[in-house]
Amino acid sequence: MLEVKDLHVTVEGSEILKGLNLTLKAGEVHAIMGPNGAGKSTLSAVIAGKEGYEVTSGSITFKGRDVLEMDVEERAQAGLLLGFQYPVEIPGVKNIYLLKAALNAQRKARGEDEIPAPEFMKLVKEQLAAMKMDPSFLQRAVNEGFSGGEKKRNEILQMLVLQPKLVMLDEIDSGLDIDAMRVVAQGINSLRDPERGILIVTHYQRLLEHVEPDVVHVLVDGRIAKTGDKQLAYDLEARGYDWVLEESAA
Amino acid sequence: MSDEQTFLDKLQARNAVRGDEPTWITARRQAGAARFEAVGFPHKRVEDWKYTDIRSISRGDFELTDNAEFSPATAAALTLPIDALRLTFVDGVFSRSLSDLNSLPEGVSIEPLSQALEANHEAVGGALGRLAGIDFSPFTALNTAFTEEGAVIRLAAGTVVDKPIIVQFLSRANDRPVMSHPRVLVEAGGRSEATVIEHHAGEAEAANFTNLVSEIMLDRGAILSYYKLQEAPVGDLHISSLHAEQGRDSRFTSFNLTLGGALVRNDLVADLNAEGAETQYNGLFFVRGRQHVDNHTLVNHNAPRTYSNESYKGILDDRARGVFNGKVMVKRDSQQIEAYQNNANLLLSDRAEIDTKPELEIYADDVKCSHGATTGQLDEEAVYALRTRGIDEQMARGLLTLAFAGEVMEQVQVDAIAERVELAVAGKLPERFNLAGLVESASALGEE
Missing domain, CATH: 1.20.1180 (Udp N-acetylglucosamine O-acyltransferase; Domain 2)
Incomplete structure (x- = not known):
C-alpha cells in the first residue's frame, strides 16, 4: 500500500531523512518510534505534503501512485490522511463544514455524488458518540479553545468520518490523559481494517499498550535502524534507544 | 436649481399639505431646513465625507409617499423568522398590517412616531433630537426638516423584554424613487433589558433613499443589544446616524451588519456619560459589485472607568469600496478607561478598495487604549x-x-x-x- 524507498529529505539545508525505507501493507499497523530529532515527524509531514521539506532523492508510492507528484489535497482525497501532533486552530470554520467539505471532496474525487444532508448528519453523530464528543462540537470552530485532549479526539473523529485508506498519526498520544488516551485508542482500533494501513509515529510505548502494532520500526538519525514486532516497543521502553544506536553503529 | 433646492421644494410641498401640528415641531422643521440650506450636501472635500460620494443622493429626485402597500408574500419572505414584537415601515410609511404589536409586555411601549406625537407630543418632544442635533450632519438636518414617522420604543425601569423588538424597513420597487426620513427613538429605563433589531430589506428592483436618525438612551444599568441588519436591495441609498447616550453601568452592544444597499453610510456615536458604562461595537460588512459602505464610529469617554471595545470586519469583492473611520475620544479626567478598537478587512478582488482610519484622541493619562487595522491575508x-x-x-x-x-x-x-x-x-x-x-x-x- 505504502512504499517509501531510499528517501532523503532536507529541511533548511540540513538533511533529516537519510535513505529511509519502509513498506506498509494493507491491514497492518506500524509504529515508528525513535528519539527526538530522529526525523519521525518529518516522515509523516513529507507524506502529507507539508511545504518546507525538500526531497532530494528517493520515492514514496501509495497504491502504485507517485505521492510526491500529488497536491496536498489530492493525497487526502486518495485516502492518505495525517493526524497532527499540534492540530491547527481555525477560528470561524465550524467543524461541521470542515467534515462535510472534506467528505464531499473525497467523494467527488471518486466520481460520487455529494452526501445528502440527513445521511451526513447520521454518520457524523454516530462517530461523535464513538469519540464521546458532544454534538455541540459540530457548531464550534475547528479546534478553537479545545483542550489538548479534545484536539486529538477531533483528529480521530475526522479519520472516522473520512475513513482514509492510510491513517498516519503523528504523536497523537502527546498531551493526553489516561481517559482521553483510552478514547483515542478505541477510535484507532475501530479503524483497523484488512483494507487499511495505519502508521503511528510516537515517542512513547504508552499508546501501543492500547493499540497493538504488527510492526515496530526504530528511526534513528534519518534511517530505520531496527524493525521488529510489538516486543521491540517494550524493549525500547525498558532499555531506551542507546542500545539501538550502538547496534546500528556496529 | 441647486441640488438642495430640489429637496427643499419637496419639503415645502409636504408642509403645505400637513395638518396642524405642535409649534415646537414646526419650529424644528424650520431650523432643520435652514441648517440644511446653509450647509448644503457634504462633498468630498469635507474630511468626514472624503471617501464617500453622495451625488447619487444629492442629484436624485425622490418623491415622498403615503402609501404603505406591500406584497404580503414578499414581506413574509423578507421578514426575519423570529417570534418578536414588530413595527414595519414601507418606504418610511407605517404599515399596521405588517406590524405585530399585540400583547405588549408590561412596561413596554412601542408605537409609530406619528401615533406617539398624536397621543402625547410633549412626552416625545423632550427626547427627540436631544442626541442628534441638526448640526451633526447635513443629513440629520434634512431628516429633522422632514420628520414625521418612525419608531418610538420605551422601556419602563426594570423591564426585561424576552422577545426581540424588530423595527423593519421595507423598500418597494416604485415607478419613481422614493425617499423617507425616519426616526428611531429608544428610551431604556434603569436596569431594563432588551434586544432591538433594525432590519432593512426590500424588493430587488427598489432604488429608494432612506435617511435615518436613531437615538438611544440607556438609563442607569440598562442593557441593550441593538442589531442593524442591512439587507436593502442593491439599488437602495442609505444614510443613517445612530446616537447612544449611556448612564452609569449601562451596556450597549451594537451589531452593524451590512450586506445590501448601493450606498450605505452609518455614523455611530456613543456617549459614555457615567462610570461603569460600556459600549461594544461589532461590525461586519460584505459588499461586492459597485456597492459602497462607509462606517464612521465615535466613542466619547466622558466619564472615568468607562469601557469600549470595537471590532469591525469587512469583506470586499469586485469593485466595491469600504470606509472605516473609528474614533475614540477620551476627555480630560476620564481616568481608568479602557478602549480597544480593531478593523480587519479582506479584499477578494484587485479592484476592491478599503480606506481605514483609526483616530484616538486621549486627554487623560491613566488609560488603556489600543487599536489595530489589517487588510488582508488568510492564515x-x-x-x-x-x-x-x-x-x-x-x-x-x-x-x-x-x-x-x-x-x-x-x-x-x-x-x-x-x-x-x-x-x-x-x-x-x-x-x-x-x-x-x-x-x-x-x-x-x-x-x-
Missing part, C-alpha cells in the same frame, strides 16, 4: 490544514473567508440573524470558492 497554516483533509485550495480559502465573517457571527445572540448572514455571505462569495451547498440552514440539517 496559510489554516489553508494547509484544510487541504490535508482533501479540501482544495480555493474552497479552503472560501471556508476561511466565510470564517472571517463567522468570527463576528459567533458573537451574535440572535440565531436567526447569525444563520441568515452566514447563508447570505456563503451564497454571495465568488463561485471559485465552490461553497454552494456547504452551508445549510439548521432546518435543512434537521437540527431545529
Whole structure:
C-alpha cells in the first residue's frame, strides 16, 4: 500500500531523512518510534505534503501512485490522511463544514455524488458518540479553545468520518490523559481494517499498550535502524534507544 | 436649481399639505431646513465625507409617499423568522398590517412616531433630537426638516423584554424613487433589558433613499443589544446616524451588519456619560459589485472607568469600496478607561478598495487604549490544514473567508440573524470558492 524507498529529505539545508525505507501493507499497523530529532515527524509531514521539506532523492508510492507528484489535497482525497501532533486552530470554520467539505471532496474525487444532508448528519453523530464528543462540537470552530485532549479526539473523529485508506498519526498520544488516551485508542482500533494501513509515529510505548502494532520500526538519525514486532516497543521502553544506536553503529 | 433646492421644494410641498401640528415641531422643521440650506450636501472635500460620494443622493429626485402597500408574500419572505414584537415601515410609511404589536409586555411601549406625537407630543418632544442635533450632519438636518414617522420604543425601569423588538424597513420597487426620513427613538429605563433589531430589506428592483436618525438612551444599568441588519436591495441609498447616550453601568452592544444597499453610510456615536458604562461595537460588512459602505464610529469617554471595545470586519469583492473611520475620544479626567478598537478587512478582488482610519484622541493619562487595522491575508497554516483533509485550495480559502465573517457571527445572540448572514455571505462569495451547498440552514440539517 505504502512504499517509501531510499528517501532523503532536507529541511533548511540540513538533511533529516537519510535513505529511509519502509513498506506498509494493507491491514497492518506500524509504529515508528525513535528519539527526538530522529526525523519521525518529518516522515509523516513529507507524506502529507507539508511545504518546507525538500526531497532530494528517493520515492514514496501509495497504491502504485507517485505521492510526491500529488497536491496536498489530492493525497487526502486518495485516502492518505495525517493526524497532527499540534492540530491547527481555525477560528470561524465550524467543524461541521470542515467534515462535510472534506467528505464531499473525497467523494467527488471518486466520481460520487455529494452526501445528502440527513445521511451526513447520521454518520457524523454516530462517530461523535464513538469519540464521546458532544454534538455541540459540530457548531464550534475547528479546534478553537479545545483542550489538548479534545484536539486529538477531533483528529480521530475526522479519520472516522473520512475513513482514509492510510491513517498516519503523528504523536497523537502527546498531551493526553489516561481517559482521553483510552478514547483515542478505541477510535484507532475501530479503524483497523484488512483494507487499511495505519502508521503511528510516537515517542512513547504508552499508546501501543492500547493499540497493538504488527510492526515496530526504530528511526534513528534519518534511517530505520531496527524493525521488529510489538516486543521491540517494550524493549525500547525498558532499555531506551542507546542500545539501538550502538547496534546500528556496529 | 441647486441640488438642495430640489429637496427643499419637496419639503415645502409636504408642509403645505400637513395638518396642524405642535409649534415646537414646526419650529424644528424650520431650523432643520435652514441648517440644511446653509450647509448644503457634504462633498468630498469635507474630511468626514472624503471617501464617500453622495451625488447619487444629492442629484436624485425622490418623491415622498403615503402609501404603505406591500406584497404580503414578499414581506413574509423578507421578514426575519423570529417570534418578536414588530413595527414595519414601507418606504418610511407605517404599515399596521405588517406590524405585530399585540400583547405588549408590561412596561413596554412601542408605537409609530406619528401615533406617539398624536397621543402625547410633549412626552416625545423632550427626547427627540436631544442626541442628534441638526448640526451633526447635513443629513440629520434634512431628516429633522422632514420628520414625521418612525419608531418610538420605551422601556419602563426594570423591564426585561424576552422577545426581540424588530423595527423593519421595507423598500418597494416604485415607478419613481422614493425617499423617507425616519426616526428611531429608544428610551431604556434603569436596569431594563432588551434586544432591538433594525432590519432593512426590500424588493430587488427598489432604488429608494432612506435617511435615518436613531437615538438611544440607556438609563442607569440598562442593557441593550441593538442589531442593524442591512439587507436593502442593491439599488437602495442609505444614510443613517445612530446616537447612544449611556448612564452609569449601562451596556450597549451594537451589531452593524451590512450586506445590501448601493450606498450605505452609518455614523455611530456613543456617549459614555457615567462610570461603569460600556459600549461594544461589532461590525461586519460584505459588499461586492459597485456597492459602497462607509462606517464612521465615535466613542466619547466622558466619564472615568468607562469601557469600549470595537471590532469591525469587512469583506470586499469586485469593485466595491469600504470606509472605516473609528474614533475614540477620551476627555480630560476620564481616568481608568479602557478602549480597544480593531478593523480587519479582506479584499477578494484587485479592484476592491478599503480606506481605514483609526483616530484616538486621549486627554487623560491613566488609560488603556489600543487599536489595530489589517487588510488582508488568510492564515496559510489554516489553508494547509484544510487541504490535508482533501479540501482544495480555493474552497479552503472560501471556508476561511466565510470564517472571517463567522468570527463576528459567533458573537451574535440572535440565531436567526447569525444563520441568515452566514447563508447570505456563503451564497454571495465568488463561485471559485465552490461553497454552494456547504452551508445549510439548521432546518435543512434537521437540527431545529
